[in-house]
Amino acid sequence: MIGRQLPQNDQGSILQILLWFLFIVAILSVGARIGTKFYMTRKLARDDWILLAAQSAYLAQCVSISLGTSQGLGEPMSSLSQDAVERFLQAEYASFVFQLTALALIKWSISISIRQLSPSATHQRLDLVLRLSVGIWVLSAVLTTLFQCAFPSPWDYVHGSRCINRRAWWAYVAIGNIGTEFFIVAMYCMIIGNLRMSLMRRSVVLLIFSTRLLIIGIALAQLTFFLNAFPSADLTKDIWLPTVLNQAVLSASVVTACGPYLRPFMESLESGVARVLPESEEDLSHDRMGPSANHLSNYNSAACSQATDR
Template identity: 45%
Template sequence: MIPPTNTADYQEKFLQFLIWFIFTAATLSAVVGLGMKYIIMRKLVQEDWLIILAQNVYLAECISTALGVSAGLGKPWASLSEELKDNYLKTEYASTVLLVLSLAIIKWSVLVFIQRLSGGTLSRCIHQSLSGLIGVWFVSSTIISLFQCEIPRPWDHVNGRRCIDRRAWWSYVSVINMLSELFIAALYLLVLLKVQISRKRKAIVLSLFLSRLLVVAAAIAQLVIFFRAFPSPDVTRRYKIPVILNETTLSISVITACVPYLKPFMESLEAGVVRVPSLVRSEEELSLGRLTTESCHTPGPSNSTTCVSAHSS
């Protein structure tokens, strides 16, 4: 294999490495988290299948982004041929839709998990309202993205006609993304307030839940960098950092969605300190710090069996 001979070649390989490294981190997190949950539950439930679906969409988004790197992301726009310019704009067009779809599916997965974790105490109205908001956000963002410029070249926001204000559009996508994550973190807190556990375990569970705020931090960083890059007509060279931050935001979203399935939280489940109806259905059931044991005895010659239910703290 002939080594790269210029900076552009090194840069392309480095961007490709970053994209797939970030994706691999999210994939490993999903595999470990879902694998641990499967060991405990012996099955996968709705939120798990949503995570698997989101990861597949994420894979498609990574492929599209990697093709964008091959087409010229990171290189000066003026140095690209017309064919490469068009190819880059098409990959950006596709990856943006896949990015928003993957984020929406992850949010739906987390909401289903929270609803299950609350044991039905979370208001169905709250759950459905937030799920609906995410659906409206996804549909509206996607429609605007698909028709950002006049047909027949809706992907060409550089030379296309009657294009949208991409800065305003991306602000809408990012702000709703961040607000929905804040609402999700608040729902986690509401669930945790109802759980009777030790302070140490509560701190562990709280830190796992609030890790979703890392998605907000990554989205803020991406929005700030995008604003700085936006005025430049050199869309391939100036947009490389916003693209990497997009991948980082998506990866963190997957990782933090799977974090509650990891060992510290599952240890709390096994210790019987958190009640998760339908989350662990096996021969025994978890309860809020109380384990119910049922003992039966046969009193003497009557051969009648008496069952006594005893509660121990």
Template identity: 30%
Template sequence: MIVVTDVNRSPIIGILAWLLFVFSTLAGSARLIVKYIIARRLTMDDYLVSVAMGFSLLQTICISIAARNGYGQEESASSAEQLEKALKSVYASEMFYIASVTFAKLSALAFMNFLMQRTRKTEWGLIVLIGAWGVAAEFAVAFQCHLPRPWSWDANQCFNRDTWWMVFGAIDILSEAALIVVPIMMVLHIQMAVARKLVVIGCFLTRILNIITIVLELVYRERNKAAPDPMLAIWEAAVCAQLVQCLGIVVACVPHLKPFMDGLQSTGLRMYYLPGETSRRGEYGYSSKGGTVGHELSGLPGVANSTTVFAGQQRQDWDETLSQNSQSHIIRETRTWVVEEQYHPDPGASQATDSESGSPGSHGSHGLGTRID
């Protein structure tokens, strides 16, 4: 039986690694199952978080092997063979860790793009930056030490690992901050109740927990920079890294909670399309001076019908010189719409047309209307 002592912290690393992995896997699995039950399909953000979960499993296996071979205990207590195995396992776990964190961030970006139904320049920029950051970090870890033993970071033949992880953590914090600010700015421009808006913003603010954990990891790495026994001193930073990996997956699943979905659905945004709906993803336009907003209305499953709605909005542009005038506080809007509906209660029956007189359940154009508010 392995006992935790002042000179042996390896059991803490192994136990917490598996515990946090189970927690993140439960969160990710619940998200995927609920999504598939509701929509009968998965989207790109689901596939990306699944990849992140796969890399998280591989990383947890590697770090637990390292813990069983002396990672987190005094170096003198392990044999040369155990130390070699531990270093190799840590080397592999660091590469899987970077991959897991990167794909979790890309999943969050893909979900934001799905909500907006389009990818703006901001989202494209974040995708490119986070992707390039992940690839560069993988290469840096892969060649951190001299070949043919790139995993031997205890041989003093590597680049400055402490400085490298500080830079990696700083960029990680900046990317997390961007993943908080960008969606919150998006939500602030959506017309919805203040209470629901606060719930939605709160879901994105959960990433602050990840930032706090990254900061703690960097603090421990800085404190242990000149430790006489780095194999033992690293255990606190190793635990923080496991927590960062876990939170990266969990916070990517938080926006799929029911309060968040209810808040966005109330604004007209559809997060899921139910089986049988034939409509494609709608298009939502935003303009500071007004414009045209188009929405597609989908039919009910099992009923052959089609509905077309055309809505045009025209707003008067006010002269800036009248900004202090009382007229500047009046909003004028003209809407014109046409509604056409064809309804057949029995899709398998003979094809009926609107031109046929006495056809039950058939309706033609409902007309053209204009309203001025």
């Protein structure tokens, strides 16, 4: 029946299912990306290793949320013991640190990919601004999370003293996430707009990269529900939906970071990049940026050799 609330014990079970389902989707996406790139170049680049580190942080976040769910996440707080509430708050405390770390690592991985797509000095400077913005955002957000309440129980914002305003804190986290995602999509549009390919192909390429706008939509919903959940007299029950949206943001961040690296799409993109760069500019870019600048040319070489073999 529409609008009917789930039974208390079912909310935790559904969260566990969604939690690990979304994580498996992310794992499969990373596997497809890594497999594609390794098949074509026989090596992994820095952005791949950073994405793998992000996936490790994502796994730690899932374990933390799973532990919190086992302590009563989704159930009324009045039905839980004091110890259960304490353990839930500790699990949530750890999960936010891992979540922020995973999101930042994903953005840094994308930033390295963007840097490899274009040797333009303007794009390089904008990419540096993106990296610094993500660094400032994640550092400030993580430090605020770690010291959100006075010691010796910084995780206990229910019974603790001198705690931060969680509504303001989450608004800052969400707005920072949304702002950097807009920055990423804008940079993609700037770079792809200069590629020498047909309008149809350019539109398809842009559509693939613009799937990161999905993260912005989920993050806005996440922010709305989180603000509605605070302050709450029944925290463990009201935080259920914002937690589900947290997992959706993480999974979508990973999936949309991996989508452009599927082999047919990447070959099409790189052919456009190769046509837009004069040979002398490519050589200059390689000299300036070192081995990472060979990322696209390695793809093109692999694609050409496979075409010759066929």
